[in-house]
Amino acid sequence: MEDFIKSGKQTVITTKIQEIADSIDGNGFEFVIKTLRWVNKNIKYPAPDEIEKNDIFRSRTSDQIIQDGFATGCTDFALVFIAITRAKGIPTQYIEVISKEYFIDDLDKVRGHVFAECLINNEWWGVDPMNGHLKFNTKYPNYVVFGKGLDSWDLEIFDMKTIRERFKQFAIEYNKSKSN
Template identity: 75%
Template sequence: MEEFLKAGKQTEITPKITEIANSIEPTDFEFIIKALRWVNKNIKYPAPEGVEKNDIFRTRTADQIINDGFATGCTDFALVFIALARAKGIPTKYVEVIAKDYFADDPDKVRGHVFAECFINDEWWGVDPMNGNLKFNAKYPNYVVYARGVDSWDLGIYDMKSIREKFSQFAVEYNNKKASQTV
């Protein structure tokens, strides 16, 4: 539990993040809803014209994303939300998932999503920061969980190249495991 209160390299709790988190009251489900609203109001998507998504994909910290004011996708929304929740004292996991249909399609085409999981009232709750949704459980029926951690860099995903490598390796292992279960 303590691990998910600590800042990661991408989710460092800076003075700016602390200030934003402290401006959102209180510290329960209402905070989650208000923090989601703050993120979706203040972080624009898609990235502005002239910004090449793949050049900055997974390379920025939550603080840099806030300063830039835009997201390249779900990861950026999740990083900002996670940093805010942890700054407020809410244990929060970074959850990297892969779309189930990815395993049957072209492995070069990365299809996944990033969720957060917040520990409130003795239970983990799924949160979709990009779409501004609080899930009533931490289940993802259209996805396979790749990993949970502190942030993207904690999982070894630093850019488009590393996510392709990690997802491709995971797909091979996943498909082999599935094949062995059907025998």
């Protein structure tokens, strides 16, 4: 639990992130909901047309995403949300999931999503920062959890190449375990 209050390399609590957290009223659920609103209001999606998504995919920190003002996808929304909630003192996990369809499809096509989980009143609550949803549980019925950590880099996913490699290896091992 204490691990998820500290920063990862992508989710360092900078002065700007602390200022944002301090500007959002409330605690617990109220703060989480207001942070979801802040993220979805201030981080634009999709990225501008002149930006090649794969060139910056998973390569930016939460502070850089805030400065740029746009997301390339669910990871960027989650990184910003996680940094802000941790700055408020709410333990928050980064949750990388893989679509169940991925395991029966072309393993070169990455199919996943990123959620967060916040510890509120001694209970973990699922959050979908990209879609602005607070979940009433931490179940992901259409997905398999690849990993939980501080951020994408903590799970050793740094770009499109490493996500393909890590997901493919995970899928091979997952499919092997399902066939036994």
